[in-house]
Amino acid sequence: MRTLVPSPVRIIGTGLIGGSLGMALRRAGVQVQVEDVSPGTAALAVELGVGELPAAGDRHPELVLVAAPPDVAASIVDGALRRWPDALVADVASVKTTVLEGLRRLARPEDLPRYIGAHPMAGREVSGVIAARADLFQGRPFVVVPHEETLPDAVSVLKGLATEIGSVPIVLDAAAHDTAVAHVSHVPQVISSLLATTLLEPSEQALGLAGQGLRDTTRIADSDPRLWVEILGANAGAVGAVLSSIADRLEAVRGALVTLEGDPDPGTGSRRALADLIAEGNRGVRRIPGKHGGATDAFTTLVVLVPDRPGELARLLTEIGQIGVNLEDLRLEHELGREVGLAHVAIDAAREDLLTRELAVRGWRVAGA
Numbered sequence: 467m468r469t470l471v472p473s474p475v476r477i478i479g480t481g482l483i484g485g486s487l488g489m490a491l492r493r494a495g496v497q498v499q500v501e502d503v504s505p506g507t508a509a510l511a512v513e514l515g516v517g518e519l520p521a522a523g524d525r526h527p528e529l530v531l532v533a534a535p536p537d538v539a540a541s542i543v544d545g546a547l548r549r550w551p552d553a554l555v556a557d558v559a560s561v562k563t564t565v566l567e568g569l570r571r572l573a574r575p576e577d578l579p580r581y582i583g584a585h586p587m588a589g590r591e592v593s594g595v596i597a598a599r600a601d602l603f604q605g606r607p608f609v610v611v612p613h614e615e616t617l618p619d620a621v622s623v624l625k626g627l628a629t630e631i632g633s634v635p636i637v638l639d640a641a642a643h644d645t646a647v648a649h650v651s652h653v654p655q656v657i658s659s660l661l662a663t664t665l666l667e668p669s670e671q672a673l674g675l676a677g678q679g680l681r682d683t684t685r686i687a688d689s690d691p692r693l694w695v696e697i698l699g700a701n702a703g704a705v706g707a708v709l710s711s712i713a714d715r716l717e718a719v720r721g722a723l724v725t726l727e728g729d730p731d732p733g734t735g736s737r738r739a740l741a742d743l744i745a746e747g748n749r750g751v752r753r754i755p756g757k758h759g760g761a762t763d764a765f766t767t768l769v770v771l772v773p774d775r776p777g778e779l780a781r782l783l784t785e786i787g788q789i790g791v792n793l794e795d796l797r798l799e800h801e802l803g804r805e806v807g808l809a810h811v812a813i814d815a816a817r818e819d820l821l822t823r824e825l826a827v828r829g830w831r832v833a834g835a
Contacts, residue, residue, distance in 0.1 A: 540568030
């Protein structure tokens with residue numbers, strides 16, 4: 467099978483991202499070699515289908531992917547550049563400026579053109595190769611991060627890799643990448659974790675009132691502390707700048723609430739401050755790209771009550787297809803003790819009346835958005 471990726475590929479670091487890259491590349495027909503500081507982890511990666519252990523006499527890799535935290539990635543990349551003088555070497559750490567600056571201090575000048583940064587924008591709350599999946603990168607952005615001296619062909623190779631694993635390649639420089647991920651990944655992790663820490667205080671009875679909104683906003687709080695210490699530390703400047711802006715807004719909200727507590731007179735302007743916050747949040751949410759890449763996808767969400775019985779959700783999805791409506795997104799909400807689940811079904815807004823009417827004919831109860 468002919469691919470857009472030079473082969474063999476050596477993956478150094480077989481955690482979630484390295485493991486998933488290996489699985490995805492092998493599925494695309496690429497020969498993958500694996501290497502890890504832990505022999506046991508490398509052996510497990512082989513058993514899970516990530517790749518093969520390199521053996522004496524094997525061809526040297528043409529492409530090396532370093533899947534390691536930002537604090538050690540530069541050192542490993544430098545080692546790979548020296549070990550394989552003809553190979554292209556890329557790292558997939560989630561922060562790029564720190565790696566590039568570290569490599570400029572460590573690497574021989576003649577080796578730097580063979581280095582290029584990359585960052586597949588995908589992950590899970592669970593870590594380790596045991597959580598790796600070949601489809602982890604499907605439909606996700608894959609950021610290619612060249613520097614001033616990167617070989618022109620290196621960009622094409624990494625864009626080809628992204629295409630082979632089902633990702634969407636995007637080219638950014640290191641600084642632009644780090645600012646972007648501060649907004650869309652690193653700060654959301656901090657905010658989610660901060661919110662989750664407030665749940666250490668309420669009683670069990672109070673937590674029993676929790677709904678899907680709390681679960682949605684704290685989902686990523688259940689992440690690996692060791693990994694995130696390294697990520698946040700490596701991108702401290704960009705993350706700190708965004709958090710400073712949030713802190714200013716938070717103080718304004720706190721001030722408005724203090725004013726309302728002491729003087730609920732509508733003329734104080736504090737209600738306007740709170741309304742502006744929520745409205746600006748609405749505008750921000752609408753800027754998040756939708757399924758088809760634009761920020762203005764005209765979707766609407768119906769809430770359908772699904773009986774808590776085997777096969778009912780499958781029946782709902784089948785009947786939506788029979789009606790001829792394309793499902794854009796699906797979220798299932800199910801609380802302990804409730805006899806029905808709530809299926810939040812996102813569809814093209816133009817099809818809302820049709821789906822509501824036809825589901826009702828088939829006996830489904832549609833509760834609205």
